[in-house]
Amino acid sequence: MSKNNTPRFLLTAPKSGSGKTLVTCGILAALRKRGLRVSSFKCGPDYIDPMFHSRVLGAKSRNLDTFFTDEETTRYLMKRGAEDTDISVVEGVMGYYDGLGGIDTKASAYDLAAVTKTPAVLIVDTRGMSLSALAEIKGFLTYKKESHIKGVILNRMSPMLYPEVKSRVEEELGIRVFGYVPKLMELNLESRHLGLVLPDEVKELSEKFDHLAEMLEKSLDIDGLIELAGETEKLEVADRNADSRNPAVSTETEDDAGLPATLKKILSSPEVASVCVHRPRIAVAKDEAFCFIYEDNLGLLKELGAEITFFSPLHDKHFPENCDGLLLYGGYPELSARELSENVSMRQEIRDRLKNGFPCLAECGGFMYLHTTMEDMEGNAWEMADVIDGRAYKTEKLGRFGYIELTGNAEDRKFLGQDVGVLRAHEFHYFDSTSCGTDFHAKKPLRKRSWDCIHGTETQLFGFPHLYYYSNPALALEFLEACVRQRSKNV
Numbered sequence: 001m002s003k004n005n006t007p008r009f010l011l012t013a014p015k016s017g018s019g020k021t022l023v024t025c026g027i028l029a030a031l032r033k034r035g036l037r038v039s040s041f042k043c044g045p046d047y048i049d050p051m052f053h054s055r056v057l058g059a060k061s062r063n064l065d066t067f068f069t070d071e072e073t074t075r076y077l078m079k080r081g082a083e084d085t086d087i088s089v090v091e092g093v094m095g096y097y098d099g100l101g102g103i104d105t106k107a108s109a110y111d112l113a114a115v116t117k118t119p120a121v122l123i124v125d126t127r128g129m130s131l132s133a134l135a136e137i138k139g140f141l142t143y144k145k146e147s148h149i150k151g152v153i154l155n156r157m158s159p160m161l162y163p164e165v166k167s168r169v170e171e172e173l174g175i176r177v178f179g180y181v182p183k184l185m186e187l188n189l190e191s192r193h194l195g196l197v198l199p200d201e202v203k204e205l206s207e208k209f210d211h212l213a214e215m216l217e218k219s220l221d222i223d224g225l226i227e228l229a230g231e232t233e234k235l236e237v238a239d240r241n242a243d244s245r246n247p248a249v250s251t252e253t254e255d256d257a258g259l260p261a262t263l264k265k266i267l268s269s270p271e272v273a274s275v276c277v278h279r280p281r282i283a284v285a286k287d288e289a290f291c292f293i294y295e296d297n298l299g300l301l302k303e304l305g306a307e308i309t310f311f312s313p314l315h316d317k318h319f320p321e322n323c324d325g326l327l328l329y330g331g332y333p334e335l336s337a338r339e340l341s342e343n344v345s346m347r348q349e350i351r352d353r354l355k356n357g358f359p360c361l362a363e364c365g366g367f368m369y370l371h372t373t374m375e376d377m378e379g380n381a382w383e384m385a386d387v388i389d390g391r392a393y394k395t396e397k398l399g400r401f402g403y404i405e406l407t408g409n410a411e412d413r414k415f416l417g418q419d420v421g422v423l424r425a426h427e428f429h430y431f432d433s434t435s436c437g438t439d440f441h442a443k444k445p446l447r448k449r450s451w452d453c454i455h456g457t458e459t460q461l462f463g464f465p466h467l468y469y470y471s472n473p474a475l476a477l478e479f480l481e482a483c484v485r486q487r488s489k490n491v
Helices: 020-033 048-057 071-081 109-116 132-142 162-173 205-219 222-230 261-267 270-278 295-303 333-342 344-355 365-369 473-490
Strands: 008-012 038-043 062-064 087-091 120-125 149-155 176-181 281-285 290-292 307-311 325-328 360-363 371-375 381-383 388-408 423-433 440-443 450-453 460-463
Touching: 008 020, 008 109, 008 149, 008 222, 020 038, 020 048, 020 087, 020 205, 020 222, 038 048, 038 071, 048 205, 062 071, 062 295, 071 109, 071 261, 087 222, 109 120, 120 132, 132 149, 132 162, 149 162, 149 222, 162 176, 176 205, 176 222, 261 473, 270 473, 290 365, 295 307, 295 473, 325 344, 325 365, 325 473, 333 344, 333 365, 333 371, 333 381, 360 365, 365 371, 365 388, 365 423, 371 423, 423 440
Parallel strands: 008 087, 008 120, 038 062, 038 087, 120 149, 149 176, 281 307, 281 325, 325 360, 360 460, 371 388
Antiparallel strands: 371 381, 388 423, 388 440, 440 450
16 A cells, blocks of 8 residues: 555444444454554544544544644644554544534534545445435435545345345445445444443453454455555645754654644744743543543643653552643543542542642543532432532433533633633533533534533633644643643742
8 A cells, every 4th residue: 555645444324323333443453453554533522432443453543523623634633643554444423414513514524534535435224224225325425416435334234135235236326335244243332321331341342353353354345445545545734844843842754744834833832842841741640430531632742742641540549749730531430439539648639739720621520520529320429629619410411512612701811821712622421510610601613502611720721621632732832831830839
């Protein structure tokens, strides 16, 4: 395969629950068993699907989201994430054309395919139908003049019926069929309130994916998918301007993997040079309770000069030493509420630091951990870090779900040192708080709904919204500058 071509294809479906994640993981495993170096991406703000990808590949999977990043940055992140690999597989989100607010294709899998010129393969769940599948496929092919759909996989298809249906699809619709997936009785990915269970909770997962790969080698045209990936257009990114990039934070990339203009401006700033001199050390909570982490968020912090160290609020008794900032991402703290509460020394050390202005970004589950009390899944209240005077409690439905745009409410106040402008984020939680904060205003794009949220100071942001730093790199830089100021206090 051509190294410059970034061979790639996108797996999508008409709707959620069509088998995208299972088929994607099976194909990733099959490609890897062939000796190919494989990279993977997830379209949209999903945390859990990339964990399954990573489990298959033994390497980090990344997100691509055209709501969070402009077209140039999206292509840059794909190009960078695909470096040193032979082929990239992208898993779509929801239905192929489902985007912002459910009424626009922006931020859909279709939008990502168009922005990155990636051929899409439509996974059609054929359970309960045969020729009707052709009508569904035809609709997706014709809804947009250029659908970018270059092939079809028939999921949960009878092996006896497949040859005839394949022939009819190819003859009547002129679209290539890359095989079928039989009904898989022995491997189902179970779900809970925030999506699929975590990979570590599935027994013998690696063995199951190896078995799935063997099955798909027999029923899918893996050679054809590799061929499709190799026929993609070159992934165009901006020309590199090495002189504008701060050499102190330079990382090795392909010569033509240029920097987006917004990132180039940040990396060439004197503030980044200052951060790089001090090398602030950031403590990142990472365990069963706090695991919703964008790999690219950490990557950007490192690119801006930070050092990352992981710790566990669940299992470690003490906060890591010599750290200048804290990141508390989301996850499932409600499933470990007792253990988090019983780790008293960790709760106290985090509380003491944050009460004194220690730089911290806490979102969703991490935000819940900072409350006085937090409920578990049974509604039992447990003592938490007591940084936020409030109660995190369980609700019966998904609240404030989807993309949002955040703006600061107070004109005379600066958050993380200065006004970083609009922040793009998303929310996805079944819990709520008696103290969500009022320092920012959240608005759903293309909708009228809005609300206040987030506790913000010059060194801290606490709230339910999940942030993606590449949507506004200035946020990441301001956080690190706050950490550098903290470093000077510690000296």
